[in-house]
Amino acid sequence: MNQNYSTVAQRSSSVLATNKVLRNTYLLLSLTLLFSGLTAGLSMFLNMPPMTYLISVISGMVIAMFVLPRFANSTAGIGIVFLITGLLGFGLGPMLTMYASLPNGGNIITLSLGGTGIIFMGLSAYALATRKDFSFLGGFLMVGFLLVLIAALANIFLQIPAMSLAISSVVILIMSGFILYDTSRIIHGGETNYVLATIGLYMTIFNIFISLLQILGIMGNDD
Template structure:
């Protein structure tokens, strides 16, 4: 989940007439959420295309030569997406919507380069299966987050703490190389990012009332898409780790 500020604390609510929702408000909300999903889906597809092209040629591909060969270029590619996320999250108030758009597309490309090795490690069938399973799960969880009347904000802190725990456990397991711990991390990762999908969807939806018609709306659309993109990609990777078969 991207660490982006909540405009609900600074922006004025969208006027809906005596506190009631209007047809115009509902139409605006649908258009707003559709924009978020379009950005998110396009980013995921761009990442997949870049990853596939970068790994084209198998062990003779640029992905194999750079990402599996070590060297400083590998680490630049691996760490660059994180740098872009931090730049977008903490610089959003100083950046224009166009700048955030450019950074988002650049982030999707960098993620494609970084994730290209999955096409060298896992079979195409495994990748496709994990992708469609993630897509189905994401759609259901995001729909739940959009339609539920239950306030999911209480789960936010718990889920973010879970992400931190995953990172710590993953670093520890680099040294332990425990298969059991790897399985636990993968299962926990799927559950945590499944929860974040519903939580982030509800959060993005609730923000519309506070940014509609303001300069912040375009920025929130892009940052919301970034959050859902991260939820999708992480859930996909953990599902792939759980069920993916290695390329023979």
């Protein structure tokens, strides 16, 4: 068992050491996650209203879709990545404030952070160690994402807790698939721009964390 674990770790380290795009992606991803944590803390300190989340997410998505691709091959692209992730982190502030106010709020946030880290690191290590090509997942993941997006929009009006729980669970599955897909693309040369790779992986982490918050929040309210 220990020998197998050591072999997997050695393979992951070898791939990371020989893939410059992957190294740059993980470095930039780490920095943007830290920056998001700072902006989220600032948002909580300022006690921003709930609408901040929606405004920040919409603004971040618009910049990611229409502005970032134009500057992805320049140093300005790095600054835009920090702008996007800073906005998304700032938008998390009101949500974290709300969960922190719950009786079990601290545990919910901590478990969500821990769960997100375990999911990301575990799947990334698997993709790095096995070097499997997960490009075949692309079509399935996009269709699944569109379907869950439609369901989420419908539930804004329906407000069914069980449906919210199901949607959050499916989002985690889909985002987990994207981690394998995106990491595989970097390893096999399908993604050669670490700025775009970073924002893709950041979005998966962001969505997994929010989904875990919602799942644990709903389960906590049932107690």
